[in-house]
Amino acid sequence: MHALTAAELGPLYRSGELSPVEVVRAVIAQVERLEPRLHATWAFAPEAALAAAAASEARHRRGAPLSALDGVPVMPKENIGTRGLPKPLGCAAVDCVPEPEHSPPAARLDEAGCVFVARTTMPDYGMLSSGLSSLHAAARNPWNPERTPGGSSAGAGAAAAAGYGPLHLGTDIGGSIRLPAGWCGVVGFKPSLGRIPIDPPYAGRCAGPMTRCVADAALMMAVLARPDWRDASSLPPQDIAWDRLDDIELRGLRLALLLDAGWGLPLDPEHAAVVCAAARVFEAAGCIVEPLAPFTTPAMAAGIDRFWRMRSWLDLQALAPERRERVLPFIRDWAAPAAGYGAADVFHGHAQMAALRDAAVAACRRFDFVLSPVAPVPAFPALYASPTNDPASAMAHIGFTLPFNMSEQPAISVPAGMTADGLPIGLQIAGARHDDLGVLRLARAWERLRPPLPPWPMT
Template sequence: MPSQLSAQPSATNPADLPATELLALYARRALSPVAVAEAVIARAEASEPALHALYAFAPEQALAAARASEARWMRGEALPLDGVPVTIKENVATEGVPMPLGTAARDDAPPSPADAPAAARLREDGTVIVARTTMPDYGMLSSGLSSFHPLTRNPWNLAKGPGGSSAGSGAAAAAGYGPLHLGTDIGGSIRLPASWCGVVGLKPSHGRVPLDPPYYGRCAGPLTRTVADAALMMRTLSRPDARDPTALPPSDLPWDDLDGLDLTGLRLGLVMEAGAGLPLDPANRAVVEAAARLLAEAGAVVEPVPAFLTQAMLDGLDLFWRQRASLDIEALEEARRARVLPFIRDWAAGGQSLSGAAVFHGMSQMAAMRDAALAAIRPFDFLIGPVSPNPPFPAEHASPTNDPARAMAHIAYTVPFNMSEQPAIAVPAGFTPDGLPVGLQIAGRRFDDVGVLRLARAFETIRPALRPWPVVG
């Protein structure tokens, strides 16, 4: 059936339009979901030979979904996100697509029998699923290095990595593979690639977005180019699902109420020193300090907060995660173990033969981080600070240190908020002298997801103009 809607609204490539604008254009019959899907597919086909952000790229299925969406719009039966392109991280199940978890040890993973909660909500609301996105082995690296997927690169500089473990999601968002991208985060895996790719990345309150299966600190959330698109996506993702026993009670939150936050007198705690891990790079420090000054000039009360994470907390959690990974890897037959990325095997080996006391102590550090983070925010409305201590690093490296003995040295700013179950967002704040993106992290009190989005939106309106989006391919 030929399209009955306009091909495109202007000279702007439809692949670059935010979801909020797409929905308005669809409603006026000024743009077709088919034209948008075609633009996103063309962008991906041009960029993927260099970027490698996608897994299970399905252009024909996406076009079929876009045609069905166009028909609903024409009938006046549009769904909440009807016709908006989306990508979904590989470790979030979609029916009929294998889920290798980024590792060649699972290169024969069977097709998933059903959509995971977040994928189900996106499909129910009419999104056009373009592809899944890449991740490193088991999601345990902040890079695009994987034994299963091709090496994912950063659109701003192909010599750099996008971060991870939502590597493909961050790269796809920055490269303009449509407006909405779903990632997961257990220690920074949404916020780190968002910062290094210059996009918005929200780690919601734990339980706000139902998961299957849930795990300590693990969340699913949006990576987008705008705060409004992240909020729009959360309206869908946060709907209940009985499969997650840790999910929060259903809440009708005002996801659309982003504008109008009065910064006057807002109490912001500025966390510049993490207390553990890598030192803060001067370029990242300069961008975050400039962001804090902008908020203070707009009326917020910005006060320094001493470091609240300790090296003992970070080391303990690292040992606990190593022990869990070593159990998973040792359970594999020898041939499969050999396919796991060597860096991951070396890192996990540090968890072998730990005593029960050591494992218990490591696990207890999650509670220690929780208590420290919640104590730090108590005098404030929000905490602000860096997302990462360093700019993007070489694409071929498994982590900023590229050292299994210090694999978690870069997550000290992000991981406490996973353990404390607080919402935290990365929002683009500026660039290094080399032109690489730097994000500002905003963390809110537990369950104040809308508040975090509102402050991020307020910052978005006062920050200096960002550089044009990168063009790949």
């Protein structure tokens, strides 16, 4: 039962064939069985989850579920504020004070009747694409626990692949949903900026679903995309047919194929082969596929890196020295050069966000969607902070994901294949700004077209 999708659970709950209590018990058992190896969760609360499941069961018996997700287990990332729980941000230096209220994404899931089973882990401040943390044991990849699940939505990627229930919620500012989704072989959707209200909002920052299938991601979007006044940058509410995933005509769609990010690590040949094979499948289905030249420059990437280093350095300087020492050394070393930056360095670094946004929108405007790798390399060792494990090149692997945060375009990672040694490879599909439904529809079409994938790990 722990492996059933949300799309499958809803009808079974409504017919009485399954109970939310039975399903939540099965998820709890799966977590207890695998957590000693994966370290994907924090604030695991089985008793509270069973009480919420019993309340959902009663609503279903009355024929009055709160939504299509009533009684479905969910695990938000630990930086999604939930009432009564602290928000440690994966870092031993954070002063953990209980949150007074749900953040917008948690509030929508709670209103929908979802059952919160646990929160999923992340690296310090979400500043790494790995599961390394000064607060938690390093999160592991279910396909190979010696490898990272990616990050910063590290626990969410691992939990989704390991069958800790169907619904997981991550956040993404440079690839933090799509990278772990790609490396863990699950679906990870970064919507258009503002589609899901979030608190606090920030340039490029999105919350989004991490699930085992596109249909479940769409079910989450129907709930998460509801308005919340606390995000002043959120998009106006729209009546989007999230349940109409099959309404897409592939013949004649113009798809770009991006195989060179323009900077960062070179593309691994196995990843290139899987993405090119996906492009050929779409071509056979009637799409028009054309190569897309790189549009991100090393100067853009370096500028954004400088800006983020300064932001982190200021955060670290605000801590008392003894608390600062608790932050992962890799992050302290990465931020340290910002001590020598001047105002012009930071201003020009920030300006590269707009430069990358404009370049991405201009490059993509001739196409309906863009196909690319999610990451240039496979999942790296679990105790590395990044693929290079070098603070000087901490961002070298986000060349394919970062542009679509800065451009505010929706982008999704969907499983596309495996490396020779059994590690997942993700396909990224990006769409025009605000065409969230179109991206989900093309991803759903890919699920139907792609070759068979291996069974889920750790079953």
